[in-house]
Amino acid sequence: MTSLPLDISQDPEPGTLGAFTRAQLVRLCDVVGLSPADTETYADTLVEALGPSAQRSLALPPPTRTFLSDDHTPVEYSLSFSPGRAPALRVLIEPGCGAENRAENGRIGLEVVRAMARRWDFSTERLDEIEDLFFPAQPKGPLALWIALELVPGGVPKVKVYLNPAASGKKRSAKTLRKALRRLGHREAYAALPSADGHPFLALDLGRWETPRLKVYTRHLDLSAAEAGHLSRTGSGPGPAEIQEFFRTAAATDGLHRRPGLSCHSFTEAETGRPSGFTLHIPVRDYARDDGEVLDRAVDVLRSHGMDPGALVRSLPALTPRRPEDGVGLIAYLALVHQQGHPPRVTAYLSSEAYAVRPPAKLRRRAAAGV
Numbered sequence: 001m002t003s004l005p006l007d008i009s010q011d012p013e014p015g016t017l018g019a020f021t022r023a024q025l026v027r028l029c030d031v032v033g034l035s036p037a038d039t040e041t042y043a044d045t046l047v048e049a050l051g052p053s054a055q056r057s058l059a060l061p062p063p064t065r066t067f068l069s070d071d072h073t074p075v076e077y078s079l080s081f082s083p084g085r086a087p088a089l090r091v092l093i094e095p096g097c098g099a100e101n102r103a104e105n106g107r108i109g110l111e112v113v114r115a116m117a118r119r120w121d122f123s124t125e126r127l128d129e130i131e132d133l134f135f136p137a138q139p140k141g142p143l144a145l146w147i148a149l150e151l152v153p154g155g156v157p158k159v160k161v162y163l164n165p166a167a168s169g170k171k172r173s174a175k176t177l178r179k180a181l182r183r184l185g186h187r188e189a190y191a192a193l194p195s196a197d198g199h200p201f202l203a204l205d206l207g208r209w210e211t212p213r214l215k216v217y218t219r220h221l222d223l224s225a226a227e228a229g230h231l232s233r234t235g236s237g238p239g240p241a242e243i244q245e246f247f248r249t250a251a252a253t254d255g256l257h258r259r260p261g262l263s264c265h266s267f268t269e270a271e272t273g274r275p276s277g278f279t280l281h282i283p284v285r286d287y288a289r290d291d292g293e294v295l296d297r298a299v300d301v302l303r304s305h306g307m308d309p310g311a312l313v314r315s316l317p318a319l320t321p322r323r324p325e326d327g328v329g330l331i332a333y334l335a336l337v338h339q340q341g342h343p344p345r346v347t348a349y350l351s352s353e354a355y356a357v358r359p360p361a362k363l364r365r366r367a368a369a370g371v
């Protein structure tokens with residue numbers, strides 16, 4: 001087995017970013033029922049992908065002020081639920097988090113993706129084709145490259161790469177995105193998207209996916225439940241009423257006037273130009289007093305879609321000993337996911353809180369939700 005470029009042959013010392021996140025991941029693997037062998041493989045992969053930052057003491061500030069998570073931990077977990085199956089555990093990582101600047105951050109990110117491609121024998125061709133658009137000499141914007149790993153049974157994860165359409169400047173992001181979509185054979189994709197207040201990410205599935213997707217994220221300021229119900233351009237999947245119901249249960253309000261909502265369209269086949277998937281992301285942490293409240297809402301959402309919330313309930317103590325009521329942000333987003341040909345999924349994004357816990361908001365408890 002080839003090792004990643006920044007191979008850490010020793011386990012990180014206690015009290016380091018690597019030891020902390022590794023232990024969280026091991027406990028989450030147990031929550032979703034991954035085998036001990038898969039758990040070790042995935043925990044080692046996380047530590048390797050963090051590179052030298054894995055050895056960094058948690059007594060020091062975060063390696064960079066990454067916006068991957070609110071407290072700048074360069075790691076975030078997620079649990080994706082489908083009816084009648086065990087939830088899928090994923091981990092999002094910024095491999096270049098220890099870099100001096102954005103260019104180096106991107107270079108390290110690319111190296112780590114390519115090392116994973118060699119290790120697990122998948123092609124990076126689609127990334128190679130658009131590399132110049134997302135990795136200019138002087139990259140701008142809030143990220144260079146993030147990697148998400150879906151930790152499926154068997155020890156070979158599914159790999160997703162997140163790129164920054166604003167790498168050549170915010171003003172050029174629409175153009176960058178259009179070019180990338182065109183190069184990858186999706187000529188009609190850009191025109192199919194809903195109008196938006198920005199395009200924060202382009203994501204590519206690499207590795208062994210049944211149908212690799214290209215995903216375009218759109219940001220929506222002051223999004224209302226009614227508007228959210230009409231964002232999907234897929235022509236299939238949950239209708240406006242179901243999306244609005246999800247919005248209101250997750251956000252406990254009719255409009256997102258603090259942190260904006262995000263939507264995401266995925267494209268799998270180029271013939272129709274139509275997206276085959278739609279996701280609505282609600283940044284629940286900005287619309288609740290505390291995580292107890294968010295957890296209650298998440299449980300409601302899962303139950304109403306016929307999914308067992310058990311793993312989500314168990315995931316919180318796997319992350320932290322603190323009580324959900326004593327902070328907000330452990331569940332960062334709740335998302336309703338539609339992919340053509342599959343039943344709706346619900347995803348909960350889970351923070352590491354390696355560096356900080358956001359105190360409960362000064363909202364009246366459960367006021368807006370009316371529960």
Ligand code: TRP
Pocket residue numbers: 067068069070076092262281283333349
């Ligand atoms: N932390 C960033 C945000 O809140 C980026 C991010 C991390 C994100 N995980 C996410 C965005 C999940 C949407 C969904 O926007």
